[in-house]
Amino acid sequence: MAKVLPYYAPGSLSAAYYDRITAADPTLVGDEQAYAGLAPPEGSILELGAGSGRLTAALAARGHDVLGVDISPVMLAQGHARLAALAPGIRARARLVRGDMTALDLKRTFDLVICPFFTLAHVPGGAAWRNTFATAARHLGHGGLAAFHLPKSGIMRLPGPPDASRPVLQLAIEDGRRLLLFVRERSFREDIGRLDQVIEYAIADAAGRVVRRSAERLTYWWTDPEPPAAAAGLTRDRDPIELGGVGEIRVFRKA
Numbered sequence: 001m002a003k004v005l006p007y008y009a010p011g012s013l014s015a016a017y018y019d020r021i022t023a024a025d026p027t028l029v030g031d032e033q034a035y036a037g038l039a040p041p042e043g044s045i046l047e048l049g050a051g052s053g054r055l056t057a058a059l060a061a062r063g064h065d066v067l068g069v070d071i072s073p074v075m076l077a078q079g080h081a082r083l084a085a086l087a088p089g090i091r092a093r094a095r096l097v098r099g100d101m102t103a104l105d106l107k108r109t110f111d112l113v114i115c116p117f118f119t120l121a122h123v124p125g126g127a128a129w130r131n132t133f134a135t136a137a138r139h140l141g142h143g144g145l146a147a148f149h150l151p152k153s154g155i156m157r158l159p160g161p162p163d164a165s166r167p168v169l170q171l172a173i174e175d176g177r178r179l180l181l182f183v184r185e186r187s188f189r190e191d192i193g194r195l196d197q198v199i200e201y202a203i204a205d206a207a208g209r210v211v212r213r214s215a216e217r218l219t220y221w222w223t224d225p226e227p228p229a230a231a232a233g234l235t236r237d238r239d240p241i242e243l244g245g246v247g248e249i250r251v252f253r254k255a
């Protein structure tokens with residue numbers, strides 16, 4: 001197999017086609033509305049792991065002031081291009097900066113902190129989760145809300161597809177080409193709550209020939225979010241908001 005890149009790395013197809021893939025992902029339907037419903041009208045939002053600005057731009061278009069933070073320069077480059085294309089009035093409410101959500105201090109507070117689409121699960125379930133909840137708490141005033149979209153724990157334990165040579169997704173892309181996604185490896189370590197996957201992206205031309213491949217490692221971590229949230233002074237605010245059968249938004253309030 002080709003060299004395995006980290007997800008969102010320079011040259012990765014996960015980053016290059018991130019927007020196409022998320023737009024086709026039924027498990028994300030409703031997340032924008034859910035976050036908008038947690039913020040006061042025109043309220044300020046800090047997005048941890050903002051990626052290519054999918055939600056940063058959408059929430060700014062709904063009237064919120066949104067600051068998105070992400071660690072990946074490749075994702076941020078796409079996000080800056082997205083923001084640059086917005087109408088000036090919306091553009092003025094959206095900003096993206098590079099930063100690490102496990103060690104962030106912007107010296108200001110927001111009405112809502114969000115950590116969408118399994119971003120918390122990208123970092124290990126011990127100190128990194130505690131530090132991310134501390135980041136959320138540091139950027140909220142008393143009574144402020146923090147929303148973390150996490151995979152359901154049972155999803156992490158599912159085996160890979162029965163036939164790893166069959167794509168789990170096919171998308172039409174430019175020039176009659178298709179993007180194919182394969183899950184080549186998938187294993188979960190119960191003792192440390194770690195899911196390792198090797199995802200292979202392939203681009204096939206109109207004649208079906210593979211013209212480019214990118215094998216990428218995607219690791220997710222899962223642990224009960226309530227203890228690290230409580231350690232940061234955040235308590236469960238309401239029942240989880242279900243998303244697409246595989247994930248849920250856990251909402252916490254700063255005391």
Ligand SMILES: C[S@@+](CC[C@H](N)C(=O)[O-])C[C@H]1O[C@@H](n2cnc3c(N)ncnc32)[C@H](O)[C@@H]1O
Pocket residue numbers: 008022048049050051052053054055069070071072075099100101102116117118119122123
């Ligand atoms: C699944 S994407 C979510 C992007 C966007 N929020 C969305 O919903 O489309 C996860 C993002 O988290 C970012 N990320 C991972 N670890 C991070 C960290 N420690 N600090 C900031 N961003 C991080 C990745 O670079 C990636 O862009």
